[in-house]
Amino acid sequence: MIKRPIIIDTDPGIDDAVALAIALYSEELDVRLITTVAGNVDVDKVTYNALRLLKFFEKEVPVAIGANQPLIKEPIDASNVHGSTGMDGYDFDEPDYHLVVKENAVNAMYKEIINSEEPITLVPIGPLTNIALLLKLYPEIKDNIKEIVLMGGSTARGNAGVLAEFNIFADPEAAKIVFKSNLPIVMAGLDVGLQALVYPEDSEKLKTMNHTGNMIYHLFQKYRGGSMKTGLKMYDSCAIAYLLKPEMFEVADTFIDVELTGSLTTGATVVDLKGYLKQPNNAKVCTSLDPVMFKEWFLSSLQKCN
Ligand code: BDR
Numbered sequence: 278m279i280k281r282p283i284i285i286d287t288d289p290g291i292d293d294a295v296a297l298a299i300a301l302y303s304e305e306l307d308v309r310l311i312t313t314v315a316g317n318v319d320v321d322k323v324t325y326n327a328l329r330l331l332k333f334f335e336k337e338v339p340v341a342i343g344a345n346q347p348l349i350k351e352p353i354d355a356s357n358v359h360g361s362t363g364m365d366g367y368d369f370d371e372p373d374y375h376l377v378v379k380e381n382a383v384n385a386m387y388k389e390i391i392n393s394e395e396p397i398t399l400v401p402i403g404p405l406t407n408i409a410l411l412l413k414l415y416p417e418i419k420d421n422i423k424e425i426v427l428m429g430g431s432t433a434r435g436n437a438g439v440l441a442e443f444n445i446f447a448d449p450e451a452a453k454i455v456f457k458s459n460l461p462i463v464m465a466g467l468d469v470g471l472q473a474l475v476y477p478e479d480s481e482k483l484k485t486m487n488h489t490g491n492m493i494y495h496l497f498q499k500y501r502g503g504s505m506k507t508g509l510k511m512y513d514s515c516a517i518a519y520l521l522k523p524e525m526f527e528v529a530d531t532f533i534d535v536e537l538t539g540s541l542t543t544g545a546t547v548v549d550l551k552g553y554l555k556q557p558n559n560a561k562v563c564t565s566l567d568p569v570m571f572k573e574w575f576l577s578s579l580q581k582c583n
């Protein structure tokens with residue numbers, strides 16, 4: 278089987294860690310590069326976390342360090358959700374930094390994309406700073422990008438503002454650049470993230486499933502994206518799920534833009550499902566997922582890990 282080449286742009290992040298596990302052990306995905314971006318915590322911490330995970334998984338994927346701050350606004354973080362390290366809850370071995378390439382995230386993505394025989398799919402699961410810089414600095418690489426499947430945004434309410442989801446709210450200008458790029462975009466936002474839930478009985482299964490499941494079980498004890506009672510939200514796994522099992526999603530073609538100047542709504546994704554704005558469609562949005570299918574996919578995907 279030809280594996281689909283992807284680049285994951287990430288800010289691990291407990292739910293990022295789970296998404297990375299699934300992607301790295303999938304037989305259908307070829308993770309060519311991992312790029313890091315400040316989001317859940319600063320870029321040094323998220324890079325360290327990505328390296329801790331790769332060492333744990335014994336996977337040799339190059340890592341390129343990206344932006345430590347948004348394009349314009351002041352940095353925010355989500356340490357209230359993921360802990361002060363960004364990935365609290367498990368005692369990982371110390372990684373060395375041999376997987377870190379000398380290029381920054383933008384230049385490393387450029388090199389990977391331009392040299393790839395097959396078009397690359399970008400999978401951003403953090404703020405979109407690196408991706409926006411890439412598209413502005415090297416617009417010529419758009420021809421060799423297959424699509425962007427991102428976790429972020431919402432058709433309804435937010436989790437970082439009344440109407441703003443964290444990854445978009447963290448760098449709204451970057452998100453606007455990405456949605457205006459004319460590339461094929463799939464937005465897997467809160468609409469599906471809030472339906473991708475893990476409960477205590479699933480977490481118990483993970484505990485004894487394998488080495489990775491046990492590590493994730495421990496991270497879950499510190500994760501504040503939801504609760505054990507109402508379900509832990511596997512936001513970032515939704516982007517990977519879309520790549521591997523799109524049939525679990527309901528998807529609509531639509532126009533999406535990002536609110537930058539709303540006095541109360543900055544960082545909101547304006548998803549024009551009814552066509553009020555009379556703009557051409559520029560994205561697909563995942564409007565819902567089948568929770569039963571998700572659960573089955575989630576557990577069977579993690580079963581493939583070491
Ligand atoms: C997003 O915000 C981050 O805290 C998560 O890792 C996810 O990417 C959910 O809004």
Ligand code: CA
Nearest residue numbers: 290293402403
């Ligand atoms: Ca994330």
